[in-house]
Amino acid sequence: MWVGPQDDPVSSIAVLADDLTSAGDGAAPFRRAGHQAKVLLSPAAGDTDSGGRNVYEAAASAPDGVVALDLGSRLLDEPAAETRTMRAARAFATADLLVKTVDSTLRGHVAAEIRAAHAGSGRRAVVVAPAFPAEGRTTLRGIQHVQGVPVHDTEFARDPAHPVRCSDLTRLLPEAEHLEPDQFEKLPELIGQGGVFVCSAVTDVDLDRLVSSAPRAREVLWVGSPGLAAALARHHSRTPEAVRPELPRARRPLVVVGSANPATRRQLDRMRTRADVATAVADGDHTAAVHALQGASAPVLVVHSPDERRTASASLTGDLAYVVRELTTAGSVDGLVLTGGETAVAVLEALRSEGIDLIDEPEPGVARGVLLSPPRIPVLIKAGGFGDEGTLDRLCRLLMEGGPVS
Known part of the structure; x- marks a missing residue:
């Protein structure tokens, strides 16, 4: 297994997801890499608990390890999803590693939540890489594919709640700069300048190269699916527990x-x-x-x-x-x-x-x-x-x- 250099060790990791399966998918690779992890639901009532406290701030105060939070935002309308995502990103802004998951088939309020997470986190740069090669979801020239077919031409275009109409990430995020794998070496300079970067990837090697090209993880809001989470976990691995659960x-x-x-x-x-x-x-x-x-x-x-x-x-x-x-x-x-x-x-x-x-x-x-x-x-x-x-x-x-x- 490829493991990147430990030039930027992390202990606190936050995964913000729009549904429960995405929260689990985003946290699982870090657990496998030796980090403790919990997957938490957002309260059904919204952003505050019965005492009126911000539930995201309470979750962010947890001990070191991974907190993966299901925001439940895929079921909300877009303005409510933006508000919830921004509040959560603001609460977890100081995490060593901040990951906003998106569905690898681009279902949900993808662009709106990326922008809200960016604003809430205050991170200098956003790196967007939704490829999940293990499940046949790849990003080629900025276009998301499932088993080689643009996602808007697949069964996900008929999703009853969030039918996918656009596979082109550069159209969903026109403010973003698109990078192919052979351009990832430019990332250190680009991250320093700030901005949003859509990154193509068709293999796990591409995702590993992407993560290792960004030496200052704390400056980045990472946006992706389990493929990116796994690459981040490989790069920021810890010694696994001696006793297997x-x-x-x-x-x-x-x-x-x-x-x-x-x-x-x-x-x-x-x-x-x-x-x-x-x-x-x-x-x-x-x-x-x-x-x-x-x-x-x-x-x-x-x-x-x-x-x-x-x-x-x-x-x-x-x-x-x-x-x-x-x-x-x-x-x-x-x-x-x-x-x-x-x-x-x-x-x-x-x-x-x-x-x-x-x-x-x-x-x-x-x-x-x-x-x-x-x-x-x-x-x-x-x-x-x-x-x-x-x-x-x-x-x-x-x-x-x-x-x-x-």
């Missing part, structure tokens, strides 16, 4: 599928072929789904949204969260695989958990941890668009194995 073995895991992404639905189809899996649909009559799964003899349970959505997304995630809460409270399940950012947030809120203690990243784009609040059960969180047809199957088996984390 150990996760409890889930004897009866529950797989929760709320994402409508075709990749996840193919993974769900694969799970439904297993003889040891019992499934139920949460579609309005969530009580029936609870009873069906509680009465099942199969060791693995799956609850999912309908294959064809007929109700609002919020209603569907609420149904799924209800099923999870009832089964978990009754002790019917002791491990969770959560697919889809909105679904994961709804489930954690239903379980009254502020987030997860992050353990590792067993696959690209998958965060594994333990609930911060009782019951302290293992959890795997995966974004809807990630993985191959066997991903959910593998994650489920991983939960059932338990034991030391490699």
Whole structure:
């Protein structure tokens, strides 16, 4: 594994994300590189807690390590997303390393949140690199691709909440200067001058070169997906813990599928072929789904949204969260695989958990941890668009194995 020089050691790292899966994806590479990490939810009420305190300032006062904060801003309108992002960036402005995650397919309020984070952080420069080569998401001549196709020509153009209309980052951020990998050597001078820089990358080597070309990490607001986070973690690695963490073995895991992404639905189809899996649909009559799964003899349970959505997304995630809460409270399940950012947030809120203690990243784009609040059960969180047809199957088996984390 490539590890950059430790010319700019860091201890406090902040990851600001627009949804929960992005928060987990952004923090996981740093955890693997030896940093302690927590993934936290923003309170449902907004930017202040019950005592009126700024929740971002409270999170920023945490001990050294990684704090990855789900701002929940992808679900907000653009002005509200800007306000929340700016407040969070201002609270975490003194972090040694400040990362603003963006979706590798450019869904969400990408340009607006980048500008808000820049203004709030006061950082001299913004380096934007959304490539995630491990999942086939690359940036070529400033245009974002998925498996070689511009993202606006892929299934992400039909995303029900944030359809992607533009793949060209230089159009989304016309104020930015575009750099190809063979121009990264100019970054030290450019960062000193300040500005926004869109960086193309098609391989992890390109991302490593990008990070190593910026010697003053504290002057930069880093903007990217798990690919950039992994490159930053490789460059700013710490000595891993001598004792490997150990996760409890889930004897009866529950797989929760709320994402409508075709990749996840193919993974769900694969799970439904297993003889040891019992499934139920949460579609309005969530009580029936609870009873069906509680009465099942199969060791693995799956609850999912309908294959064809007929109700609002919020209603569907609420149904799924209800099923999870009832089964978990009754002790019917002791491990969770959560697919889809909105679904994961709804489930954690239903379980009254502020987030997860992050353990590792067993696959690209998958965060594994333990609930911060009782019951302290293992959890795997995966974004809807990630993985191959066997991903959910593998994650489920991983939960059932338990034991030391490699």
